[in-house]
Amino acid sequence: GENVEQHPSTLSVQEGDSAVIKCTYSDSASNYFPWYKQELGKGPQLIIDIRSNVGEKKDQRIAVTLNKTAKHFSLHITETQPEDSAVYFCAADLTGNQFYFGTGTSLTVIP
C-alpha cells in the first residue's frame, strides 16, 4: 500500500509570513494529491488538490507543488492569517477509491 509522510508535525509562524508543509509518498502510481484543513471538532475541508499531470497549482494564497520524480508534494500558504490556524493533512490517492493520509501538521499563526 501507499505510505504518506508529512512534516513538520507542528508549525508556528508570524502573521503575514509564509508556511510550508511537505509530504512524501511511496507509491509512484499515486495520481491525486489533496490537502485538507481541519479545524477543532470539525471534519476535514478540501482546500486544494493536484493531479499527477500537473506540477503546480495555485488558488489565491494557497499553492501546491508536486515533484513526481522525488515523490513529494508541498503546501504553501502565503500572507498567513490567524484564521489559517488549523491542522492540515495531505493525502495520496492510489486507486481513485482510497486515500492515504499524512500524519497532520498543526499550524499556528501568531498575530
Add this chain to the structure above:
Amino acid sequence: GAVVSQHPSWVICKSGTSVKIECRSLDFQATTMFWYRQFPKQSLMLMATSNEGSKATYEQGVEKDKFLINHASLTLSTLTVTSAHPEDSSFYICSARDSGTVYGYTFGSGTRLTVV
C-alpha cells in the same frame, strides 16, 4: 459543491449500549462512502469502505461485528457502534465521493462519541 451531512455531531452513551451515526450525501449520489476514526491530535484512520448494496470492506484490525456499516441507498450510510466501551470514544468521520466524478471526496463534519 458536494455536501455530506453527518449526524449526530456529538453523542454521549453508556457502556454497553449501541450508537448509530448517519452520513448522507445531500446533492449527489455516492456509491462508496468511507468511515474514519480519529483520536486526539492524530491523523484519520480508515476503518471501512462502505459500498451501496453490498457488504462493507473493513480494514485490518477493525471488528466488523462491533462497527456495523449499512449502505442501503446511494445517499445514506450508517455506522453503528455496538456494545460501546470507553475505548470506543473517538471522533468518527465519514466521507463520500460523487459517483459522477473520478476524484473529489467530501467529508462530513464528524461525530464526537463519548462512552461513559
